[in-house]
Amino acid sequence: MKNSDDTSVTDGTKPLKINVGGKERLFDIDDPKLPDWVEENKLTAGGYPYDKKMKKEEYEPALEALQIELVKAQAWMQKTGERVIALFEGRDAAGKGGTIFVLHQYMNPRSARTVALTKPTETERGQWYFQRYVEHFPTAGELVSFDRSWYNRAGVEPVMGFCTPEQHKNFLEEAPRFEKMVRSEGIHFFKFWLDIGQQTQLERFHDRRHSLLKSWKFSPMDIAGITRWNDYTIARNQMIETTHSKAGPWTVVRANDKRRARLAVIRRLLLALPYEGRDLGVIGEEDDKIIGEGSSLLLA
Numbered sequence: 001m002k003n004s005d006d007t008s009v010t011d012g013t014k015p016l017k018i019n020v021g022g023k024e025r026l027f028d029i030d031d032p033k034l035p036d037w038v039e040e041n042k043l044t045a046g047g048y049p050y051d052k053k054m055k056k057e058e059y060e061p062a063l064e065a066l067q068i069e070l071v072k073a074q075a076w077m078q079k080t081g082e083r084v085i086a087l088f089e090g091r092d093a094a095g096k097g098g099t100i101f102v103l104h105q106y107m108n109p110r111s112a113r114t115v116a117l118t119k120p121t122e123t124e125r126g127q128w129y130f131q132r133y134v135e136h137f138p139t140a141g142e143l144v145s146f147d148r149s150w151y152n153r154a155g156v157e158p159v160m161g162f163c164t165p166e167q168h169k170n171f172l173e174e175a176p177r178f179e180k181m182v183r184s185e186g187i188h189f190f191k192f193w194l195d196i197g198q199q200t201q202l203e204r205f206h207d208r209r210h211s212l213l214k215s216w217k218f219s220p221m222d223i224a225g226i227t228r229w230n231d232y233t234i235a236r237n238q239m240i241e242t243t244h245s246k247a248g249p250w251t252v253v254r255a256n257d258k259r260r261a262r263l264a265v266i267r268r269l270l271l272a273l274p275y276e277g278r279d280l281g282v283i284g285e286e287d288d289k290i291i292g293e294g295s296s297l298l299l300a
Contacts (some may be wrong), residue, residue, distance in 0.1 A: 005081045016226055020198055027202060027226065028211050038199045038206070045197020046255040046299030059259040065282050066266045067106045074143065076106045076275035081140035086269065087149040090194035092225045093204035095258045098146045099194065102262050103269075107143065116147035119212055129153065129171065131179055138187070143160040150175065151191075153240035159231045160224065172242045179248030188273060191248055192265055193240065194255040195299045198229055237295065244294050252297045254290040264291040 005263060015028040025037065045050055077084065086103075088096040104112050111213040115136045124132045130150055138144040153171040157163040163171075182189050196204075207228065225232065244250045251268055255261035270283045291297070 007156060015253070016223070018227060018229065021088065029206060029223070029226075031083050034203060034206050038049065040205040041197070041199040043200070043256050045199035045256060046195075048197060048200075048254055048299065050231075050257060050260070053257045054259040054263075056259075059263070061261075062263055062284075063266075066270065067102070069270050069279060069283060070103065070266065071106055072277050073270060073273050073275040074112060076277075077143065078111055078141040079276075082273075083138040083140065084143040084190070084194065084269075084273070085138060085146070085182065085187055086143070086190040086193065087146045087151065088192050089151050089155070090192075090255065091196060091201055091236075092222050093201050093208070094194035094196050095255050096147050096194055097239045097260055099192075099255075099262050099265050100147055103145060103266055104143075111141050112143045112145075113214055114145050114147055119262075129167075129172055129174075135287075137182075150178075150241065151243075154243065155232065155235050158223075159228055159235050160221075175243045176245045176248060179243075183231060183247040190269060190272070191250050192268075193236070193250050193252045194261060194265075195252055195297070196255050197299050201229075202226070235296070239263065240295050240298070249293050250294055254296070254297055254299060256299075257290075260287065260290055 015026050018025055018027055022038070025035075027035065027038075043053065076082065088100055090096055100114055104114060113136075115133075117132065117136075120132060133146070133150050136144060136146075150171075153163055153168060154175070158165070158168040179189065205218065205222055208214045208222075240250050240252070251265075253261050253264050262277070263289060267283055267286055270278065271280075
């Protein structure tokens, strides 16, 4: 560790050789200076359609207006007993936690819960794979957001070797059937994949590594993820191709700009829920440059 007046955190991690856009690069996460090839492409990485972030002056009033609609939607859920599940998936540092935070920020926490499960216990490993997630499903009038979900078995687990190839294969076959049951139960069901470019992820990891406020977010799993970008891409593509269904469609959100991504997610939820007093003029139209269904909007 460095002394207290140095904002970097280091454990002697060696510079990593990684392939970025077909070119081999050397990335030193411990160097306080972000490499130019990351800095220059952190927003447009992967083909992101905007070269500037949404301005704060535009974002904040738009977010507040949508959050007011969310409060109305929650009142409707509590009145009617409707249930909502929203899954948030994506690579490490995709912005899942921040998106869930603004989604829940002004909702009554008694009926709007976030579920972020740790690794399964010995007992849970012996259960039906979906069982520990079902235990957290919403009761009447509730919204439950999953910060990562059963889709760990389609991404992190096969890439990092935490499940067998057979378990991975079985999951991809079973998930659409399981989600058809969820939808048949009458639950409003959303699956969001927050997609980011490679340089975007590197910049966010670097920010975590050198921030005294965010350093707790950085882990050895992040280091492993940096070197397995292509493996995660393959797993992502296979997951969306095989588990995108009528009952459980994937909503892909290009999330290099966190502000645009957060608004896009909330807007999608509000447009899909038929709550009382819904103001379509306030909600506005979706930005089809950054949100869509299936694999069509995935970043490179």
